[in-house]
Amino acid sequence: MPEMAVSESSMDWNKTGSWRSSTPLHKNITPPCNFNCPAGENIRGYIDLLKDKKTKEAFELLTEANPFPAVCGRVCYHPCQASCNRSSLDREINVRKLERFIGDWGMENVNKQALPPTASKKIAIIGAGPAGLSAAFYLRKQGIAVTVYDENSMPGGILRYGIPSYRLEKDVLAKELDRVLHGIEFKSNMRFGSDFDISDLLGFDAVFLATGAHLSKTMNIDGENIPEVESGLNFLKTANSNGSGNLKGKEVIVVGGGNTACDTARSAYRFGAKVTLVYRRTEAQMPAFAEEIEQLKKEPIKIEFLTAPKNIRKTDGGKLGVTFIKMKLGLPDSSGRSRPVPIADSDFEMSVDKIFTAIGEDPDLSFFGNARIKTGGEFDFSDIDERLKARLFVGGDILPNPRTVPHAVGSGRLASEKIAAFLKGEVLTQSEDIEVIAGPGDINFDYFSMINLTKRGSHPAESGFANMDEASSEAARCFSCGVCDHCDNCHNFCPDMAVIKTSNGYHVNLEYCKGCGICARECPRGSLKMDGTE
Amino acid sequence: MDRELLNDNDFLRDSGFCGHTACPGCGEKILLRHVLDVLGPETVIAAPAGCAAVTDGIFPHTVSPVPFLHTAFGAVASGAAGVRAGLDMSGRENVTVLAWAGDGATFDIGLGPLSAIAERNENIIYVCYDNEAYMNTGVQRSSATPSGSWTTTTPSGRLKSEPKKNIDLIMASHKIPYVATASPAFLDDLKMKVAKAKRLTGFRFLRLFSPCPPGWKSDPADSITLARLAVESNIFPLFEIEDGERWSLSYESSGVPVARYLKTQGRFRYLSDDDMARIQRETDRDYNRLKSLHQYNGYQKIVVEEQ
CATH class of the missing domain: 3.30.70.20 (Alpha-Beta Plaits)
Structure with missing residues (x-):
C-alpha cells in the first residue's frame, strides 16, 4: 500500500x-476597405505591413493591384475611408495618406523592377490612360510583350491631360509612369482609326481597347457652337499640355456639377479668371466627389445652383450674352436624383467672356462605326470586324462604370487577367462565393481605445505624412477588420x-x-x- | 507590456491542459493555466475540496502537470504549510508551493488556518479563485457572495443582503509581503502579479476573479467580457498591497455603470433599479476609499525586474 x-x-x-x-x-471575412476599393487593393494588408514599418513589402502588396500608388494617393476619392469601421469609434483611418506615403516611398526607392523576358505572345493596348497602362503593367509582369498606342504625344491619358497639376503634380506622374512603362513599348501620336487601323492589329494575340470617354456631352441650346463656348475637358487638356492659359481678368462660366466641372472651374481660377459655376441641381446632387466639392467651395468661385443656360449669343462688345433660367427640383429621374424643372419667367442675363461646358462625357467609338454601348452597360461587339472581334477586350471609361481613376485601374487589371486566361485558351471564372463584409457589429470595441485626435496634429488635406513614425502610428489605428x-x-x-x-x-x-x-x-x-x- | 510572460511554457503545452471536467467557460481553469504558466514546473499545488479539486481529474488521473495535493475543505492552509515544511526539510526550497482554493475554503471554512499560516509568514503563494459562492456543491451562499446576489440558499425574495467580506483587508492586516487582486480579462496584469509573487518570499495572497457561468447564470461566452466589466465598473478593482501597508491601484478603470456588469448575469436579475443605484453608491464609496489609500502612499507602478 x-x-x-x-x-x-x-x-x-x-x-x-x-x-x-x-x-x-x-x-477571415472581407474588410470593408478592401471590399469598397474599385482598384481591388488589399488595403488592410498593406496597412498591417506599415504598422511594422515594412514599407517595401507594403509597396509590393499595393502594386499587386494598382501600379499607381503615388497617383491614387493623390487623386483617388478613397471609398475605403468612407466605409472604415474605425469611424464608429473615433475617426476613419486616413488611407489616402497611407497610400500616398507608400507611393512616395516607391518613387524614391523603386526604379526599374526586374521583369521576366517576353515570350512569343504579343498584346496591343489602345489608350495609355490608367486602364490601358494597368493592363499593360500586369501583362508585361507575366512575360507578355505589350505595345501601347495613344493619340497623344505623352502617356498618362486622363492622369496627364485631365487632372490639373495642383491635384497631381506632373513630376509625380512622370516618375510613376516611368516605372509602370518599364519594358513596355509606347507608340505616341497614334490615333486608332486614322493613324492605324485593324489591319495593323492583326499581328497581336489580343487587343485591349481603353480609349476612355472624351466626347463632351452637348447642352442642345442655341449658340452652343460659338468658339468661345468650349468643353471643359478640352480646356483642361490644353492647360495641362502647355501649362498656360490666357484668362487673366476674363469672366468665365463653367456649366456642370461633376469632377470635370470642378477641375475646370478651379483651373480657370488659377489662370486668372473670374469664375462662376452653374449647376442645374443643388449641391446634394452634384456627381463630383465630396472632397472636390469641399475644395471648390474654399476657392473664390461663385456657385449658382438650380441654374441652367437657355441660350448663348455673341454681343456687340465681343462678349457672350447668356440667358439663364432658374430651376427647382422635381420628381426623381432615371439616375435616382431629383429632376430639375425650369421655373417659368425666371430668366436672367449675364455677360461673360467664355463658357466651359462640363455636363458629362461619352466615349468616342467612331472608329467602330456603329459599335456602341448597350443599354445594360455592356459593350456591343456585333458590328466589329471579324478578324478583331474574337481577340478584342474593352475596359476603362468606355464602359459606363463610375468613371474614376481607381475604377479604370481595376478595369485594366481585370482585363489583364481575362487576356492572360484567353491566351491560355481559358475563360476567367470569377468566384461566386458571397463575400461577407466585416461591419461595426463584428468589432469588439473593448479592445480599442479612443485616441485623442487633437493631439495628432493637423495636416492639409493635400499633403502626406512627414515621416515613417507618423505613417506607422496611423496604420496602428487599423482594426484589421475581419482578418486575424x-x-x-x-x-x-x-x-x-x-x-x-x-x-x-x-x-x-x-x-x-x-x-x-x-x-x-x-x-x-x-x-x-x-x-x-x- | 511584457509579451514574454504571455508565451506558454513548454511544459504546459506538452502536457496539454485538456480533458478536465470544468464547465464550459470556466474562469478558474483560465486562471490556473496562466498562473502555472508563470510559476513553471517546479510547483506543488495544494487544493481543498472545491471546483478545482473536482475538475482536475478523476482518480487516478490529473490534468495538472505538477503534483496536486487534495486536502479537506478547511485544511488547505495547513496542508500547504506541511508540503512547504517537507520540501524545505529535503532541501528543495526552490519549489513553489501554491495553495489553490475557492472563496468558500478561503473566506469561510479555512479562514482560521489561513490566518495562522499568514501570521507565521509561511513561504507559500495562496490563490483564492473567487467565484463568490459554493459553486461545486450547487451554488450556496458564501461570505464572498455580493449583496443582492441570488444563490440557492438566498433565493429570490430572500436575496443576500449582507455585503461581501473584505478578505483583502483581513489578509493585509497580517502584514504579509504581498496581497493583490487580478482578473482573467487583464492577463498581462495577472501574469505580472504572479511573477512578482513568485520573486518574493513569505506569504503571498492573490485573489483572482473567477467567472462561473452556471453559478452566475451567465452566458459561458461572456466570462471574459463580464470579468472586464467587473474591473471597468470598479466592482472588482485591480490593486496590490505590499507589506500590508503600501496600497497601489494597478489599473485606472473607465468607470462604466455597475448596471452594465450586473445585467450580464442571471444571479442579479431580481435587482430593482433602486438596488442597482445602491450598489453603484457602495461601489463608488469603496473605490474612492481605495483611491485615497493609493494616493496616501503615492502611486507605485508594477515593474517586473530583470532576473
Whole structure:
C-alpha cells in the first residue's frame, strides 16, 4: 500500500469535445476597405505591413493591384475611408495618406523592377490612360510583350491631360509612369482609326481597347457652337499640355456639377479668371466627389445652383450674352436624383467672356462605326470586324462604370487577367462565393481605445505624412477588420487550452473544445465565429 | 507590456491542459493555466475540496502537470504549510508551493488556518479563485457572495443582503509581503502579479476573479467580457498591497455603470433599479476609499525586474 493515493496519468482520454453544441471557426471575412476599393487593393494588408514599418513589402502588396500608388494617393476619392469601421469609434483611418506615403516611398526607392523576358505572345493596348497602362503593367509582369498606342504625344491619358497639376503634380506622374512603362513599348501620336487601323492589329494575340470617354456631352441650346463656348475637358487638356492659359481678368462660366466641372472651374481660377459655376441641381446632387466639392467651395468661385443656360449669343462688345433660367427640383429621374424643372419667367442675363461646358462625357467609338454601348452597360461587339472581334477586350471609361481613376485601374487589371486566361485558351471564372463584409457589429470595441485626435496634429488635406513614425502610428489605428492578426486572444482565453497556435495561425482542437464561445466573443475583429456546424 | 510572460511554457503545452471536467467557460481553469504558466514546473499545488479539486481529474488521473495535493475543505492552509515544511526539510526550497482554493475554503471554512499560516509568514503563494459562492456543491451562499446576489440558499425574495467580506483587508492586516487582486480579462496584469509573487518570499495572497457561468447564470461566452466589466465598473478593482501597508491601484478603470456588469448575469436579475443605484453608491464609496489609500502612499507602478 502506498502512503497516499497518487494520480500518474493525464486526463487526455476524456474527450470533452463531445460536450460541444457549437463550434468555433477561424475564418477571415472581407474588410470593408478592401471590399469598397474599385482598384481591388488589399488595403488592410498593406496597412498591417506599415504598422511594422515594412514599407517595401507594403509597396509590393499595393502594386499587386494598382501600379499607381503615388497617383491614387493623390487623386483617388478613397471609398475605403468612407466605409472604415474605425469611424464608429473615433475617426476613419486616413488611407489616402497611407497610400500616398507608400507611393512616395516607391518613387524614391523603386526604379526599374526586374521583369521576366517576353515570350512569343504579343498584346496591343489602345489608350495609355490608367486602364490601358494597368493592363499593360500586369501583362508585361507575366512575360507578355505589350505595345501601347495613344493619340497623344505623352502617356498618362486622363492622369496627364485631365487632372490639373495642383491635384497631381506632373513630376509625380512622370516618375510613376516611368516605372509602370518599364519594358513596355509606347507608340505616341497614334490615333486608332486614322493613324492605324485593324489591319495593323492583326499581328497581336489580343487587343485591349481603353480609349476612355472624351466626347463632351452637348447642352442642345442655341449658340452652343460659338468658339468661345468650349468643353471643359478640352480646356483642361490644353492647360495641362502647355501649362498656360490666357484668362487673366476674363469672366468665365463653367456649366456642370461633376469632377470635370470642378477641375475646370478651379483651373480657370488659377489662370486668372473670374469664375462662376452653374449647376442645374443643388449641391446634394452634384456627381463630383465630396472632397472636390469641399475644395471648390474654399476657392473664390461663385456657385449658382438650380441654374441652367437657355441660350448663348455673341454681343456687340465681343462678349457672350447668356440667358439663364432658374430651376427647382422635381420628381426623381432615371439616375435616382431629383429632376430639375425650369421655373417659368425666371430668366436672367449675364455677360461673360467664355463658357466651359462640363455636363458629362461619352466615349468616342467612331472608329467602330456603329459599335456602341448597350443599354445594360455592356459593350456591343456585333458590328466589329471579324478578324478583331474574337481577340478584342474593352475596359476603362468606355464602359459606363463610375468613371474614376481607381475604377479604370481595376478595369485594366481585370482585363489583364481575362487576356492572360484567353491566351491560355481559358475563360476567367470569377468566384461566386458571397463575400461577407466585416461591419461595426463584428468589432469588439473593448479592445480599442479612443485616441485623442487633437493631439495628432493637423495636416492639409493635400499633403502626406512627414515621416515613417507618423505613417506607422496611423496604420496602428487599423482594426484589421475581419482578418486575424494573431493577437492570441482566442488562444489565451480558452479554459481548455483547445485553441492551439500553429505556424500560420490557430487550430481548434475539436477533441477537447467544449464550445463555450469565449474565443469568438473575445475576437477583436470578427475573424473567429461560433459556426454551429462541423 | 511584457509579451514574454504571455508565451506558454513548454511544459504546459506538452502536457496539454485538456480533458478536465470544468464547465464550459470556466474562469478558474483560465486562471490556473496562466498562473502555472508563470510559476513553471517546479510547483506543488495544494487544493481543498472545491471546483478545482473536482475538475482536475478523476482518480487516478490529473490534468495538472505538477503534483496536486487534495486536502479537506478547511485544511488547505495547513496542508500547504506541511508540503512547504517537507520540501524545505529535503532541501528543495526552490519549489513553489501554491495553495489553490475557492472563496468558500478561503473566506469561510479555512479562514482560521489561513490566518495562522499568514501570521507565521509561511513561504507559500495562496490563490483564492473567487467565484463568490459554493459553486461545486450547487451554488450556496458564501461570505464572498455580493449583496443582492441570488444563490440557492438566498433565493429570490430572500436575496443576500449582507455585503461581501473584505478578505483583502483581513489578509493585509497580517502584514504579509504581498496581497493583490487580478482578473482573467487583464492577463498581462495577472501574469505580472504572479511573477512578482513568485520573486518574493513569505506569504503571498492573490485573489483572482473567477467567472462561473452556471453559478452566475451567465452566458459561458461572456466570462471574459463580464470579468472586464467587473474591473471597468470598479466592482472588482485591480490593486496590490505590499507589506500590508503600501496600497497601489494597478489599473485606472473607465468607470462604466455597475448596471452594465450586473445585467450580464442571471444571479442579479431580481435587482430593482433602486438596488442597482445602491450598489453603484457602495461601489463608488469603496473605490474612492481605495483611491485615497493609493494616493496616501503615492502611486507605485508594477515593474517586473530583470532576473
